[in-house]
Amino acid sequence: MPLRTLDTWPHGAVMRDAEHTRFALWAPDAFYVSVELDDGRSLPLLPQAEGWFVLEVRCPAGTRYRYNIDGEQDVPDPASRAQATDLGSPSVVVDPLAYRWQHRNWQGRPWHEAVIYELHVGALGGFSAVEQHLPRLAELGITAIELMPLAQFPGERNWGYDGVLPYAPQASYGTPEQLKHLIDAAHGQGLAVILDVVYNHFGPDGNYLPHYASRFFHEDKHTPWGAAIDFRRREVRDFFIDNALMWLLEYRFDGLRLDAVHAIDDPDFLQELGQQVRQQVDPARHVWLTLENEHNQARLLEQGFDAQWNDDGHNALHVLLTGETDAYYSDFAEQPTQKLARCLSQGFIYQGEPNRHGRPRGEPSAHLPPSAFVLFLQNHDQIGNRAFGERLNRLTPPQALHAATVLLLLSPMIPLMFMGDELAAEQPFLFFTSHHGELADQVREGRRNEFAAFNAFADEQQRLRIPDPNALQTFHASQPKLTAADESAQRATYELHQHLLEIRHRHIMPHLPGAQALSADVLAEGALSARWRLGDGSVLRIDLNLSSQPVTYAAAAAPLLFEYPPQTGTLLQTGTLAPYCALVSLTPVAPLHLTSGERR
Structure with a gap:
């Protein structure tokens, strides 16, 4: 090309x-x-x-x-x-060369070093305000920030998935130069910057393309947002591929996360986009391409894309941590521990099995490396798609959440955190927009009707309690307080994240290239033991108990890297995993003993 x-x-x-x-x-x-x-x-x-x-x-x-x-x-x-x-x-009209970059020699970070922190620019106050958090995040051990979509949308408040001008950074967040300054400042802190891009639809307000370019859309194919985008047309493909190249070349983003590619009914487009990015970007740069894909198409992770958000892993963990089995969590209600074990050993849980709708979902993924999967305990979707936007720290005992955090940050999968996780933020993250008139009414009612499948909102009066997405107070309630951890619970959570990431940087991250899963064995409901061989030949083991009951297990002979809660190691002699417990051990590479006359 x-x-x-x-x-x-x-x-x-x-x-x-x-x-x-x-x-x-x-x-x-x-x-x-x-x-x-x-x-x-x-x-x-x-x-x-x-x-x-x-x-x-x-x-x-x-x-x-x-x-x-x-x-x-x-x-x-x-x-x-x-x-x-x-x-x-x-x-x-924007001059793409006007900004003077301070860190021109930045080449990014290799994918295996990714520790991702997802954030919403508007909720934090705009591009300049986000900059204020960069030193703290770098000190915490984060290596990349991921910005929720920035494409210009109607109004001043939105998650970003209603964008209609994909090339224009949202004006209420700041200017293109301020966005470049944010990226430049992040690079100065050693942080990569990923952008979430939406190539599967345009927002419902302010999209004029149907009036003069109806061929942009495929009227006989529909998505949840209306007529599908017609990627068969060269002009349409170029519109989005050039957009991806603009963010990577002009703004120097270090990667893109492609939203909901299962709604793009043209895998050839995704392959071409990946090929163009790899050809156009200086091969000396590390550029990450990741996907959100409900279809679990493992083959895309062999065709230019680095990884996929692993919703399966989150869903199994959420069921184990909260006991919730409504709506899409019902796919993980049966044997959630076995499902989590499959995630840790094979990547996807659904690899062709039928889901709750009776439709087969997914492709075999056991051949892929652990780093092909982005694991998270929560993200914008899984928090914001709750009626009241509660975070996990409001839904599960802190000890259970901390034990799961050990798995998140020390497994060989790529960890992703959502803004505020490190401080056990109490503020919710609600679904918010700033639509007006009839569209505002439709969004409000549509939001409430989404929860009809949840037992707690089967009654219409209960659904009326769900916050109005268009209300200004809904947005203000979603702005997290990310100041210094003053309270003991916040301080303990922050210190746990920082310590775990220090361990990841020192003992795990350097050896992730070439890592592969070995096994994941269920010990009891809510408890399992998982093993991976790292690229240097060492074996990482995580024993996890997310239940409230002690569990008998075969203790690891290797030295412990980390134990939660502290001094859990005293239970090793009894062969018992305490409730809400996580033990991490690392078997070092056996030394090579040479006999007389042998050579390395």
């Missing part, structure tokens, strides 16, 4: 030099397109083949503009690099 460069991207307003900008809009349903500039000029774009309208104009960075379709409707540039203030304001 030919290399693509910044000045040859087809979509949007691309600066050709300091004084000239080329405007290009794919509008196959339009007869006439003009660009309306903020200096009063209205300039017709020249029609080209395949529905393109193109014009090179003398105008510098900072110029504000709109497109006009057929003299009837003004629309923002779908590939706008920035909006002046919000979705309804003009698009802005």
Whole structure:
């Protein structure tokens, strides 16, 4: 595939030099397109083949503009690099080379070093506010922050999955230069930065593409968000592939997390995106590509993608920690300990077995390395998709949560934490938007109807208690307090995370390349013993008891790396795993003994 460069991207307003900008809009349903500039000029774009309208104009960075379709409707540039203030304001010409990078030699971090901290930029106060947390996160042992989607959405408050201008960072979070400064500052702290991108749909408000580019969509195929995006078309593929390259090349993001790719009914597109990224990005850079994929398509993890979020692992752990079996957790209600053991030894739990709907789900994954799976105890989805956004520390005994945290941070899978986990944050993370009018009503009612499958909300009066996503107080309630840990419970949680990550950095992380699962044996309901061979030949073992009962087991002969609760090792002689207990041991590589005449 030919290399693509910044000045040859087809979509949007691309600066050709300091004084000239080329405007290009794919509008196959339009007869006439003009660009309306903020200096009063209205300039017709020249029609080209395949529905393109193109014009090179003398105008510098900072110029504000709109497109006009057929003299009837003004629309923002779908590939706008920035909006002046919000979705309804003009698009802005951006100079991609204006920012002066301070850490130009940053090449990223190899994937096996990933310890990911997912955060919502808006909930923390914007790009500049997020910067204030970087030193603390680096000190904690985090190696990468993952930003929930930034694409411009309607209003000022949103999770980000309602974005309609994928190239424009949300204006209420800050400018493109402030986003670059955040990434630059993170690199200065040794932190990689991942961006969550949404290529499976556009938000319901502010998407004008159907009015002049209906071929963007596949009307005979539908997703939960409406007509599917038609990735068969070259113009559509390029729109999203170029977007991925913009974030990686222009903004120097270190990786992308592709949201809900199971809603992209064209695996060839994903393969091409992965290939283009690997070809376009300097091979000396470490760039991570990860997926969210309900279909558990293991083959994609052999075709250019580093890992997948392992919802299976979370769901089994959640059932064990909380006892909840409603809705999608019902797929993990039976034998959750055995299911967790399969996750730790083979990656996916569902590898072709039928789910609760009777449909087969997943592909065999035991051949993949542990690092092909991102494990988490909770994330934005699993917290925010609860009616009241409760975090795990409100749902399970702290000792059980701490024991599960040992598994999360010391297993060879890639760990992901959600903002506030390290401080046992008490603030919820609710679903919030800032829609208005009829759409606001639809979102409010749709949100409440989602929980009809949960026993606690079978009654309509109970569903009316669910917070209104559009209310300002719903957003404010979701802003975590990430200040220094003052209370003893917060301090203990923070110190546990920091200590575990220190162990991971020192004893596990350097030996993850080449690691493979050996076994995971169920000891009793809620208790198991898992083993992995690391890349240097050493054997890591984690014995875990998430139940409230002591469990008999065969103690490891290897030295302990960590025990929770402290001094659990005194129980080793009795062969008993205490309730809410985690023991981590590491069998070192056996020394090579040479006889006379032998050579290494």
